[in-house]
Amino acid sequence: MQTNLSEQAKQLPRGEEAERILRSCVHCGFCNATCPTYQLLGDELDGPRGRIYLIKQVLEGNEVTAKTQLHLDRCLTCRNCETTCPSGVQYHNLLDIGRAVVDAAVPRPLEQRMLREGLRAVVPRPALFKGLTQLGQVFRPLLPASLKAKLPRTAQPAKARPAVQHARRVLMLEGCVQPGLSPNTNAATARVLDRLGISVTPIREAGCCGAVDYHLNAQEQGLERARRNIDAWWPALEAGAEAIVQTASGCGAFVKEYGHLLKDDPAYAAKAAQVSARAKDLVEVLRGEPLEALGVASDLRLAFHCPCTLQHAQKLGGAVEDVLTRLGFSLTAVPDSHLCCGSAGTYSLTQPVLSRQLRDNKLTALESGKPQVIATANIGCQTHLDGAGRTPVRHWIELVEDAMA
Structure with a gap:
């Protein structure tokens, strides 16, 4: 794609990167075929190709409007388009650059600003979020349906974690919302890894991965959290x-981006690259281990929802399904398994109507094989899907831990 960036755009810290990405796009339109919002809305500007054109216009110095902002906001950043793209366009990086420029030019309405600042104030703070979740459960009968849907229907309390006793050790990102919404997920992970001779070393100083800030256009704050981690x-x-x-694929996808996002930071570039290289989704660790040592026995029939951050961002589609099959679980087929469930971080709160439509479509596909339970690998997807009150949704590692001898 030919570009003619404005002088102002060329001076942006990531201006050269934006121009390189734009030029890699051949505007073939294959991306629209797998874009969830384009499929729902049928608007060219609500597909990747249209959004790329919008960002190109902005970076070439054309007028920036609230309409431009709306179409960029509607993007889930699911990265399905990147999986489909024959030219390797790094769309998510271009979107980050474009959103920052647009938000700097177009003030948001007060309601939107309050919602976004509220999310940034609460979500990255595990203790505060957990306390509010517990308070919400107490007053659940009084809450509106929209808030009830954000609370877990059932959440297993965290079991005791094994002591650090093995020579092989890993670290684990505990996450922000997972300890409050699914408190046993990380404990189950520690117990399964312990059975395989791997201990989890707790690092309490590590906090939010930074994705919430970064994707709500507080990019520098998100990067500062990355540096602290x-x-x-x-x-x-x-x-x-x-x-x-990482037991939440959304966090894992962002930690694996540290190396790219901090490549121009002389104090952190080398360390960030090392951290990204050693960041592993849980399935990357387990799939290379002798799984028969777990002694798993289960006749559970389940459907697996592969989060976008696992299959499109981390390129691990099919990995969890392979592990679950090796362990003896019966997996049902899921039509259109590449499509997003509509959770997408905070998307279910910032774009609730589109998010619910995507959720309902996804649940219909997941339930088509009549599973007893739906498994997934990301707390956002888990809470979003389970909030519909239909088939129970749990993290896959908890199902494994339940089935261990």
Whole structure:
């Protein structure tokens, strides 16, 4: 695609990157065929190709409007288009650049600003979020349906974690909302890994991965959280920790981006690259281990929802399904398994109507094989899908831990 960036755009910290991405697009339109919002709305500007044109116009100095902002806001950043694209267009990076420029030019209405600032104030703080979740459960009968749907229907309390006793050790990103919404997920992970001879070393200083801030266009704040995590993990990595394990694929996708996002930071570029290289989704650790040692026995019939951050961002589509099949679980077929469920971080709150439509479509596909339970690998997807009150949704590692001898 030919470009003629304005002088102002060329001076942006990521101006050269934006121009390179724009030029890699051959505007073939294959991306629209797999874009969830384009499929729902049928508007060229609500598909990747249209959004790329909008960002190109903005970076070439054309007028920026609230309409431009709306079409960019509607993007889930599911990255399905990147999986489909024959030219390797790094659409999500271009979107980050475009959104920052548009938000700087177009003030948001007060209601939107309050929602976004509220999310940034609450979601990245695990203790505060957990406290509010517990309070919400107490007053659940009084809450409107929209808020009830955000609370877990059932949440297993966290079981005791095994002591750190093995020579093989990994770190684990605990997450922001997962300890409040699904408190046993990380404990189950520690117990399964312990059975395989791997101990989880807790690093309490590590906090939010930074994705919430970054994707709500507080990009520098998101990167500052990344730097703090790198500082927290670095001594343990130097001491021999094998990996930084993520049980939420959304967090994992962002941690794997640290190296790219901090490549121009002289103090952190090298460390960020190392952290990204050693960041592993849980399935990347388990699939190379002797799974028969777990002694799993289950006749559970389940459907697996592969989160976008696992299949499109981390390119691990099919990996969890392979592990679950090796362990003896019966998996049902899921039509259109590449499509987003509509959770997409905070999307279910910032774009609730589109999010619910995508959720209902996804549940219909997941339930087509009549599973007893739906498994997934990301707390956002888990809460969003389970909030419909239909087939129960749980993290896959909890199902594995339940079935261990």
